[in-house]
Amino acid sequence: MIHDIRRWSNCLEMKDSAVDLCELCDSAAGETLWQDDLCRVVLIEDRDYPGFCRVILNRHVSEMTDLDAATRQRLMRVVFATEQALRQLMRPAKINLASLGNMVAHLHWHVIPRFTDDRHFPGSIWSEARRPGAPRSIDGAALKQELRELLQAVAE
Numbered sequence: 001m002i003h004d005i006r007r008w009s010n011c012l013e014m015k016d017s018a019v020d021l022c023e024l025c026d027s028a029a030g031e032t033l034w035q036d037d038l039c040r041v042v043l044i045e046d047r048d049y050p051g052f053c054r055v056i057l058n059r060h061v062s063e064m065t066d067l068d069a070a071t072r073q074r075l076m077r078v079v080f081a082t083e084q085a086l087r088q089l090m091r092p093a094k095i096n097l098a099s100l101g102n103m104v105a106h107l108h109w110h111v112i113p114r115f116t117d118d119r120h121f122p123g124s125i126w127s128e129a130r131r132p133g134a135p136r137s138i139d140g141a142a143l144k145q146e147l148r149e150l151l152q153a154v155a156e
């Protein structure tokens with residue numbers, strides 16, 4: 001709880017206008033699969049993109065270069081573990097990694113499993129849809145377990 005309050009106040013301090021709130025400071029923004037003091041991995045509920053995960057920093061920071069090198073590396077280890085877990089479980093044609101933050105300037109990475117028959121392939125998921133998209137699902141519990149094992153293996 002104290003942690004949440006700290007995140008919240010960081011967010012308000014960092015924003016130019018305190019009118020709108022930062023949704024990534026304000027909520028988990030998905031089903032939490034894994035977390036530590038630095039960041040969390042959440043599973044997004046997206047009908048077209050099962051397995052769509054976000055790795056979200058637990059602080060309101062805007063750019064990767066706002067972090068020191070060790071912290072950057074730690075964050076990317078979590079991003080790569082998420083990629084690896086999704087590859088193992090879903091065998092996608094491609095993984096898309098993206099960090100945009102134009103709408104929400106709170107550091108987060110999208111980790112998106114892509115398939116040749118998905119709604120937008122080979123375009124980005126933010127492009128014009130090309131087809132209805134083949135139905136697919138993800139076993140959230142298995143993903144959680146896989147992530148936990150991978151991240152335990154890389155922990156210092």
Ligand SMILES: [Zn+2]
Nearest residue numbers: 022025060106
């Ligand atoms: Zn924030």
